[in-house]
Amino acid sequence: MKIALLGNPNTGKSSVFNLLTGLRQQVGNFPGVTVDKRSGFIQIDQVQHELIDFPGTYSIYPRSKEETVVYDVLSDPTHSQHPDQVIFVVDASNLQRNLLFFTQVYDLGIPCVLVLNMWDLAQKKGITISVEDLGALFPGVPIVTSNARIGLGKDRILTAIKSFGDHQLTFQPFYNSGKLCKVEDVKCQKLEAEERLQKIKTALSKVVQTKSSEAESISRKIDRILIHPIAGYLIFAFVLMVIFQFIFTFANAPMNWIDLLFSHFSAWSSEVIPKGMVSDLISQGIIPGIGGVVVFVPQIAMLFFFISILEESGYLSRVVFIMDRLMRPFGLNGKSVVPLMSSVACAIPGIMATRTISNWKERLITILVAPFMSCSARIPVYTLLISLVIPKTYLFGFVNLQGIVLFALYSLGIVFALLISFLLKLMIKQKEKGFLLLELPDYKNPRWGNVFINVLEKVKIFILDAGKIILAISIILWFLASFGPDMDGAAHGLSKTRTYQSMTKKEQTIAMDACKLSHSYIGILGKGMEPIIKPLGYNWKIGISLITSFAAREVFVGSLATIYAVQDDSEEQALLIDRMRNEVKADGTPVFNLASGVSLMVFYVFAMQCMATLAVVKRETNSWKWPIIQLIFMGVLAYLAAWFTFVILS
Amino acid sequence: MVNTLDHVGLRQVVEIVSVDHSPISSKLTEMGLVSGQLITTLFRAPFGDPIAIELNGTVLSLRLEEAQFIEVKA
Numbered sequence: 001m002k003i004a005l006l007g008n009p010n011t012g013k014s015s016v017f018n019l020l021t022g023l024r025q026q027v028g029n030f031p032g033v034t035v036d037k038r039s040g041f042i043q044i045d046q047v048q049h050e051l052i053d054f055p056g057t058y059s060i061y062p063r064s065k066e067e068t069v070v071y072d073v074l075s076d077p078t079h080s081q082h083p084d085q086v087i088f089v090v091d092a093s094n095l096q097r098n099l100l101f102f103t104q105v106y107d108l109g110i111p112c113v114l115v116l117n118m119w120d121l122a123q124k125k126g127i128t129i130s131v132e133d134l135g136a137l138f139p140g141v142p143i144v145t146s147n148a149r150i151g152l153g154k155d156r157i158l159t160a161i162k163s164f165g166d167h168q169l170t171f172q173p174f175y176n177s178g179k180l181c182k183v184e185d186v187k188c189q190k191l192e193a194e195e196r197l198q199k200i201k202t203a204l205s206k207v208v209q210t211k212s213s214e215a216e217s218i219s220r221k222i223d224r225i226l227i228h229p230i231a232g233y234l235i236f237a238f239v240l241m242v243i244f245q246f247i248f249t250f251a252n253a254p255m256n257w258i259d260l261l262f263s264h265f266s267a268w269s270s271e272v273i274p275k276g277m278v279s280d281l282i283s284q285g286i287i288p289g290i291g292g293v294v295v296f297v298p299q300i301a302m303l304f305f306f307i308s309i310l311e312e313s314g315y316l317s318r319v320v321f322i323m324d325r326l327m328r329p330f331g332l333n334g335k336s337v338v339p340l341m342s343s344v345a346c347a348i349p350g351i352m353a354t355r356t357i358s359n360w361k362e363r364l365i366t367i368l369v370a371p372f373m374s375c376s377a378r379i380p381v382y383t384l385l386i387s388l389v390i391p392k393t394y395l396f397g398f399v400n401l402q403g404i405v406l407f408a409l410y411s412l413g414i415v416f417a418l419l420i421s422f423l424l425k426l427m428i429k430q431k432e433k434g435f436l437l438l439e440l441p442d443y444k445n446p447r448w449g450n451v452f453i454n455v456l457e458k459v460k461i462f463i464l465d466a467g468k469i470i471l472a473i474s475i476i477l478w479f480l481a482s483f484g485p486d487m488d489g490a491a492h493g494l495s496k497t498r499t500y501q502s503m504t505k506k507e508q509t510i511a512m513d514a515c516k517l518s519h520s521y522i523g524i525l526g527k528g529m530e531p532i533i534k535p536l537g538y539n540w541k542i543g544i545s546l547i548t549s550f551a552a553r554e555v556f557v558g559s560l561a562t563i564y565a566v567q568d569d570s571e572e573q574a575l576l577i578d579r580m581r582n583e584v585k586a587d588g589t590p591v592f593n594l595a596s597g598v599s600l601m602v603f604y605v606f607a608m609q610c611m612a613t614l615a616v617v618k619r620e621t622n623s624w625k626w627p628i629i630q631l632i633f634m635g636v637l638a639y640l641a642a643w644f645t646f647v648i649l650s
Numbered sequence: 651m652v653n654t655l656d657h658v659g660l661r662q663v664v665e666i667v668s669v670d671h672s673p674i675s676s677k678l679t680e681m682g683l684v685s686g687q688l689i690t691t692l693f694r695a696p697f698g699d700p701i702a703i704e705l706n707g708t709v710l711s712l713r714l715e716e717a718q719f720i721e722v723k724a
Contacts, residue, residue: 059680093707094706094708097682097706125707186671186673187671189679189680193684223692223702224693227696227702228696229697230696232696320711321695321702322695324695324713325695325700436712436716437677438710438711439681440702440710
């Protein structure tokens, strides 16, 4: 049997879902739309039932393209997801508004269980509800109370589901027998909502008693500080700082462990599997490819840990509230702030966090500009290039010039994210107008179980959905870097030279790697693109590193190290910088000077050099169209900006 | 005196007279903004927009351009 979980946002619906299914959850998409479909199994009397969590909505009529799934599924009894039963969760302290959507579902004739959640909170607010009188309004509907946040009500809900039997006999429509307005017919929907609410209000007057309390609630008091014109922004900035400090301090270690683990695993597999192409494919293609997926997990997990806490506590909607006005001129929404800020750590969780933006255009713009925010993978590239071409001098005696350049690169990313948003706002046409109309729920302590499940879900989505694409691209990149039309010949030639023979074993490996890479397909591509990148001040060695770093930006440093035949570790970085500094063009001038170095940094500010981000954009937009557009426009912008920089500085 | 919600000062209790027709009028209604409903204006975001109002114990935020469709009286 299919059971749908429905209800308004902020009713503790996901707490109820977690309570009923525990960890036995799956997450996917509803067919055709990018709305998370969470489903799980509940067992009643040895029979498994599928529980499907629908997005929280205020009505059966959609507010956005994404919410149409609720309307489509419920209005069409032949739909593959159409439920046999509904568990409808309402906030007991706000029955009137919550029952609007409930009566719409009830009138469709689908058997419903009505869950009065947050029962304790309603009582605390001085609201008393006569469950018996409420039940009389909806014949055939079992009504249960719950307090899912602290785990109360599971048995009652399950018992209620079992108690179905003679629903058809007792069912009496509340307002009409399931005749729906058309999705576009706003007038019809408004009239229906008004009449339903009127009817509900009259009916509830006998069911609900409210003792109004004059005292200002705690949430209002907290709001005075968190929404304060100055303190509000300062607190938000402080919260962001704490989150980033935490991520940069604690994500690095597990990322290094993952790197280390996979490189050991790769070395081990190349020893145990008989030498050959299969062995190379596994040890150098597949295992590092999987490692390249898993390495993102610490950052994704940590960011969603914090985002979930902000969301659960109710603070996130205040952030939206205070940021909305600032983001609107750029075609963005207050809800774009957290995804964009998260992208400073990593664009992947940032883009995944855009699901809360209900307006498709605003969400798309946020996704498209998120990679302009300078993520942590750019830091190794920036630091290498800065120490290479920016002198360690102080302006006015105390302002570190290198620091200024780093700051400028970050600012450039932010400025362009906003600028491009603005342009996209003018370019992308959409009928549906963005609106806010957002509930500011009372502040609560976050439920750690919900936070944990949310983190797990995001990690799972990333590994399963985006992981496939990342793995496929990394195998292609591996192939292009390990094979070439005349690689063996070149390697053979190198091994015959006198200098090679006089090297130590370790030096020989390093030299051989350099030789192989420059004769691989990627090497050939890099050399082939030299005429294209020459106007930017780059040579083919940089070209190769640009291609390999499509895997991830930080690979740029490793590739240069391979090409310049030095080992890529922190002690040898000075050596790499030395070699790069001594690199000269045909006319004897250095390759890496101020102009080409800064141009390269600017290139990395703009270019979509991250296959994992592309994979996530594909997942979140449900098509290849947007990731490809993004790849191209960011690439063109990067090229033009880098060229401009090079021309100005040289 | 009838006014639109975007022109009401803070910490005032007003009654909704009507919700004008607009692409989002049904959405406003579904949030409980119907004629006869009492609402309290609570606070404004920095820069004056959006605003937060309370109705039936819940707090709702809406942009001024959304609030202008709601006619209220003191």
